[in-house]
Each structure stands twice: as structure tokens, then as C-alpha cells.
Amino acid sequence: MLYRLCLFLVSALVDDPTQIEIERIETEKIDIILIKAGKEDQGKIVGKKGKTIDSLRTFLAGIANRVGKEIVVDIIEK
Numbered sequence: 270m271l272y273r274l275c276l277f278l279v280s281a282l283v284d285d286p287t288q289i290e291i292e293r294i295e296t297e298k299i300d301i302i303l304i305k306a307g308k309e310d311q312g313k314i315v316g317k318k319g320k321t322i323d324s325l326r327t328f329l330a331g332i333a334n335r336v337g338k339e340i341v342v343d344i345i346e347k
Contacts, residue, residue, distance in 0.1 A: 271329055271340060275302050278325060283310040290347065299339045302329075305347040314344055 272293045280286035283306065290305040306314060315322045326342045333340040 270336070271300050271333055271338075272302065274332065275304070275325070275329060275342065278328075279304055279306075279314060282313050282321065284313075285310075288347075298337075299341065300333065301341045302343070304342065304344045306344060307347050311344055311346065 272291065276289075276291050279289055279291065283289055288307060288310060292303040292305065294301040294303070304314060313321075314325075316324075322342070322344065326340075329340050329342060
């Protein structure tokens with residue numbers, strides 16, 4: 270559920286959603302989501318002073334908390 274939501278939100282932020290890869294590592298208590306993007310798309314996902322990625326992390330953490338999980342969202346260069 271969190272993976273699909275993250276994919277939907279990140280795809281809306283970038284110019285070419287087909288260039289984005291999202292990898293999920295799931296355990297019983299923690300979901301780790303790695304967003305792989307090029308330099309230009311990374312800038313759009315991070316946003317000015319990191320506000321966009323902070324908002325995305327906060328939003329997903331709130332949803333994860335409701336289902337009893339923790340979430341880690343990180344961006345890595347493709």
C-alpha cells in the first residue's frame with residue numbers, strides 16, 4: 270500500500286515518470302523505500318530546501334503509523 274502511494278506521488282512530481290524506479294524493502298515493522306532518479310528528477314523530488322521530500326516522508330510516516338509500521342524514504346542517484 271505505501272509503495273503504491275509513494276509511486277503515485279513521486280510520479281506526479283517528475284516530468285517523465287517512466288525514468289523513476291522505486292525499490293521496497295519490507296520487514297514486519299519497517300518499510301524502506303528507495304527512490305532511484307536522475308539528477309534533474311532528484312531536484313524536483315527534494316524540492317526547495319528539502320520541503321517536498323520532507324512533506325512526502327511526513328505524509329507516508331503518518332499512514333505507516335496507522336497500520337503499525339515505520340517507514341524510511343530515501344533518494345539515490347540512478
